[in-house]
Amino acid sequence: MVISSFREPLSGWIDNVSGPTGALVGGGVGLIRTLNIDRDCTAEMIPADLTINALISTAWDIANNKNADDEPPIYNYHSSWTNRLTWGKYVELAFKHGKKLPSMQSLWCYSMTETKYIYFHYFLILVLHMLPAIIIDTALLVTGKKAKLLKMYKKIHKYMRVTAYFSTKNWNFRNNNVLKLWDKLSEEDKEIFFFSMKDFDWDTYMNICVHGIRRFIFKDTLDTIPKAKKRMSRLVILHKSIKYAVFALFLWGLYLIFYYALSMSSNSSYSLFSESITVR
Structure with missing residues (x-):
């Protein structure tokens, strides 16, 4: 090529x-x-x-x-x-x-x-x-x-x-x-x-x-390099901010899913335990 x-x-x-x-x-x-x-x-x-x-x-x-x-x-x-x-x-x-x-x-x-x-x-x-x-x-x-x-x-x-x-x-x-x-x-x-x-x-x-x-x-032109570098620095900061924000939201979503699943599991176990006592 x-x-x-x-x-x-x-x-x-x-x-x-x-x-x-x-x-x-x-x-x-x-x-x-x-x-x-x-x-x-x-x-x-x-x-x-x-x-x-x-x-x-x-x-x-x-x-x-x-x-x-x-x-x-x-x-x-x-x-x-x-x-x-x-x-x-x-x-x-x-x-x-x-x-x-x-x-x-x-x-x-x-x-x-x-x-x-x-x-x-x-x-x-x-x-x-x-x-x-x-x-x-x-x-x-x-x-x-x-x-x-x-x-x-x-x-x-x-x-x-x-x-x-x-x-x-x-x-x-x-x-x-x-x-x-x-x-x-x-x-x-x-x-x-x-x-x-x-x-x-x-x-x-x-x-x-x-x-x-x-x-x-x-x-x-070559004279625009300093200005372009400053502009790129701002874009890098913005890029990292968005990336970390998305990552944080992803972790928060996983936490909510895990917490919800754990709550459902606990409630299910409690219900089974209550039914067992009632039967006895």
Whole structure:
């Protein structure tokens, strides 16, 4: 899956929110709170500019060896050369850098629950996405405004279903021809057409991705970062307050159920004891 650029034309350049980028954008604005991923599966993602450099290099290689073999060579270009990125690590790094660079477009704070179990994921969608959306859309309609969250989530869930196919499975590729191609390049060409994923620094790259999303998708300027951080702090406090309040109500509900059941049991036992005395 091709994602934000690493160096060219600009670091972090991106012009769409499809695939894994959509999860970063949705998590960044606080709309996506659950993902159907297997944290241990490899996230096969490649920077856009490195993909193009590899493609140009394969054309050069084919031109130099066009009569060498009867069968056309296959070039599998993927990310897992030496430093494998898992989906769990991808989310961790995205949140690590996202919390340092929040957007002014955020509707809520960063909050994510990942699961590889599809039915539990559907339950989380109901609780964390649909229920809040219904409440907010109802409030908007009551105040005379247009409801929009349910419609928005319909699109989000469509993209999430597509990505889930790749985020819950492991994919094994042989990239021998790509490795050989990299070794064929001169030092000058390796700099110009850089595409090596050997010991790739995912931490640095994810920082670039978050910067790019903030700049090219959210259209936020760097001078808004302090204000966005203050805003995000308030959202975090609100989020925790609501979470603890809901948890307290849940415990109170359990207490009432337990107390009612215990009372019914005690009354039943007392009635049986009274009937036993009467019979005697």
